[in-house]
Amino acid sequence: MTALYRDQRQCAICHTYTTFTCVNAKFVFDDLDMDGRPYDMSLIILPYWVQQCSKCHYCTTDIRINTPQAAEVIKTAAYLGLINDQAFPYLSREYNAASYLARFTNDYANAAWHALRATWKCEDTHHPLRGVIRQQALDCFLLALQHQQPFAPTLSEQHLIIADVCRRHGEFNSARHHNQKAAQLHPTDATHAAINIQARAIEENSMQRLARPQI
Numbered sequence: 001m002t003a004l005y006r007d008q009r010q011c012a013i014c015h016t017y018t019t020f021t022c023v024n025a026k027f028v029f030d031d032l033d034m035d036g037r038p039y040d041m042s043l044i045i046l047p048y049w050v051q052q053c054s055k056c057h058y059c060t061t062d063i064r065i066n067t068p069q070a071a072e073v074i075k076t077a078a079y080l081g082l083i084n085d086q087a088f089p090y091l092s093r094e095y096n097a098a099s100y101l102a103r104f105t106n107d108y109a110n111a112a113w114h115a116l117r118a119t120w121k122c123e124d125t126h127h128p129l130r131g132v133i134r135q136q137a138l139d140c141f142l143l144a145l146q147h148q149q150p151f152a153p154t155l156s157e158q159h160l161i162i163a164d165v166c167r168r169h170g171e172f173n174s175a176r177h178h179n180q181k182a183a184q185l186h187p188t189d190a191t192h193a194a195i196n197i198q199a200r201a202i203e204e205n206s207m208q209r210l211a212r213p214q215i
């Protein structure tokens with residue numbers, strides 16, 4: 001199975017066709033960071049987790065799928081401002097717009113993932129606004145948790161992801177709190193091993209990328 005394939009997709013909003021490179025949803029990445037970033041393939045994969053319609057600028061994971069209220073939101077000055085925001089790298093603008101749209105419709109889980117992927121792009125270029133986007137991702141993950149919108153397979157894994165986003169943001173007390181919550185929620189052996197490594201990084205006040213342990 002390959003991770004990437006080409007596909008022509010019709011926009012759910014304006015019905016224009018655009019050809020995209022797409023990420024195979026069933027592809028399993030061997031090496032991940034603690035926050036779910038594919039370790040060695042992220043530079044290849046990152047551009048393809050978001051799609052922008054070539055005509056109406058609808059940005060989402062798959063433009064064939066309609067997002068409630070998208071037809072109205074994508075015409076607003078706020079949305080178009082994100083698409084055209086020169087302060088961010090090009091790819092981050094698409095993720096920022098997709099995150100804004102998802103958050104507007106209370107889809108906090110997808111809003112968080114889009115914002116986190118925008119953060120990864122900004123990290124790669126040491127962009128000065130990477131902390132701003134990571135904060136948005138963190139806000140959305142916490143809202144998703146509050147509204148019981150799963151963004152990882154288990155509740156323990158969800159707290160582990162939040163712990164990592166907090167740690168990379170320098171919020172070590174919050175990171176410790178969520179890592180301890182992850183430990184209390186019956187983690188699998190693989191999650192437990194990751195929690196232990198996360199705990200060590202938190203106590204060392206490390207804000208570096210952290211690979212998940214191989215079990």
Ligand SMILES: [Zn+2]
Binds near residue numbers: 016058
């Ligand atoms: Zn469109």
